[in-house]
């Protein structure tokens with residue numbers, strides 16, 4: 001039953017044009033009416049405006065620059081991209097305070113968008129007011145940061161402060177390429193720092209440095225009452241804990257974040273290749289060998305990223321830190337020798353390993369010289385040199401999800417007496433769909449101090465004892481309004497989702513009740529409170545109630561969202 005609804009355009013309670021104009025003045029003229037650049041293609045497909053926009057369809061920086069767009073263009077049977085009626089293109093905290101107060105006072109549906117990478121569609125909603133942080137992308141380095149209120153109790157430490165609209169490419173450029181240090185962020189360079197930290201946040205090297213959230217020292221956040229609060233371990237520690245993995249868009253609008261920085265190791269590197277088996281039996285033996293090899297040689301702080309198991313092929317796409325080229329090659333020799341000695345396997349893509357100076361890992365100039373085509377720059381004129389994207393991540397730009405599920409894989413499955421069960425489950429799962437095993441998104445194998453730091457965040461504790469996160473997904477090309485609807489076959493999308501469900505069911509047989517990573521998860525996840533936060537959910541719900549008792553901040557399957565209708569417009573009677 002519904003008791004209270006937020007205002008929509010056309011409702012008597014919807015603010016008048018004059019009232020909107022007052023907000024516009026309060027935010028220095030930064031109130032926009034978002035418009036998709038692809039909308040013109042629906043009206044004048046042959047226009048230059050349309051062809052210019054189409055040329056940028058796979059450029060994540062272009063997509064991120066549009067207040068009307070998101071990096072995922074939709075999800076079959078789940079959500080369709082619909083932009084807000086108005087957006088505040090915030091330039092500072094005061095603009096965000098004005099927007100939050102306006103939404104609360106006028107009973108509006110409020111949406112927050114940073115990098116725009118939400119799979120769940122939580123940074124867009126029709127009939128809403130958007131707070132868009134894109135322009136708040138300042139970066140400042142500190143030699144000796146002490147969180148406010150922690151003077152005398154927290155030792156000064158090197159850190160970086162990032163505006164809520166900064167992306168990881170901005171952070172890596174300042175901290176690593178320019179500064180020669182390391183900050184734990186995300187793997188994809190165009191993800192927003194605020195969204196990722198509130199997800200928990202895994203990066204390539206999380207097996208050594210933990211999550212992004214665990215490295216948070218302080219945040220500034222505008223809560224539902226319009227107050228600007230500092231959150232750190234000494235000031236508002238409950239809110240601080242909640243934004244470390246409690247999920248974006250639920251507790252307030254984060255305006256800036258300060259993260260610890262670390263010493264860089266000498267090297268980072270990557271390892272890529274594909275091995276194909278000629279029969280089911282050979283494939284099962286290959287999976288067994290890979291599992292055994294992972295447990296004995298890669299299950300440690302050095303190795304991260306993923307191996308994908310397709311129906312007959314093992315697709316290696318791993319990264320490493322702190323090992324020389326020679327050490328990394330020696331690590332892999334037992335597996336490559338084993339494969340090389342057996343005629344039932346063919347090397348579809350030769351296993352190739354490259355170690356590089358860690359400082360060059362996000363440096364487009366280095367890649368241009370040594371591995372062209374791997375790290376690409378935003379190619380629009382005048383864009384910052386630091387705005388890079390891994391070629392592999394371009395596949396996801398604008399994608400339309402057919403199905404997506406994830407589950408943390410407990411490290412107990414790597415025990416010798418359980419490996420056969422894991423192999424059987426992987427083999428059975430790959431009869432239905434490809435399975436990606438993301439080793440850097442499970443923390444077992446990481447140093448104990450890093451696991452302890454993640455324990456002190458809102459993330460599901462299942463992540464601490466998992467060796468990896470399994471991700472099973474399928475998608476189609478971008479479907480932005482105005483473009484031809486290339487995903488117009490719902491039956492095909494549903495068939496993919498059904499295969500994914502079957503594939504995940506096979507895995508869950510050996511890891512029943514496994515938790516799922518809030519930001520990389522199934523839109524239709526059942527018992528999502530437990531799946532996303534496990535035993536931390538009750539505490540997170542209490543933080544939500546304290547800082548946002550009236551539910552101004554709503555996102556699909558966000559903490560406290562069960563009190564609202566699916567679209568976040570109507571409060572449900574308890």
Ligand SMILES: Cc1cc2nc3c(=O)[nH]c(=O)nc-3n(C[C@H](O)[C@H](O)[C@H](O)COP(=O)(O)OP(=O)(O)OC[C@H]3O[C@@H](n4cnc5c(N)ncnc54)[C@H](O)[C@@H]3O)c2cc1C
Pocket residue numbers: 071072111112113114115116117118119122123133164186187188190191192193194195196198199200201202203247248249250252253254255393396397519520555
């Ligand atoms: C291509 C791609 C690659 C990815 N790679 C990784 C990865 O390597 N590791 C990983 O852990 N995750 C990864 N993710 C998931 C990603 O971390 C989450 O989707 C994250 O929430 C995105 O943040 P964003 O700011 O880019 O997105 P947005 O869609 O802008 O925001 C995500 C959520 O956070 C909220 N939010 C954003 N900014 C703020 C703010 N300032 N204050 C309050 N709430 C805010 C939004 O309302 C929304 O609910 C990836 C996603 C994509 C699409």
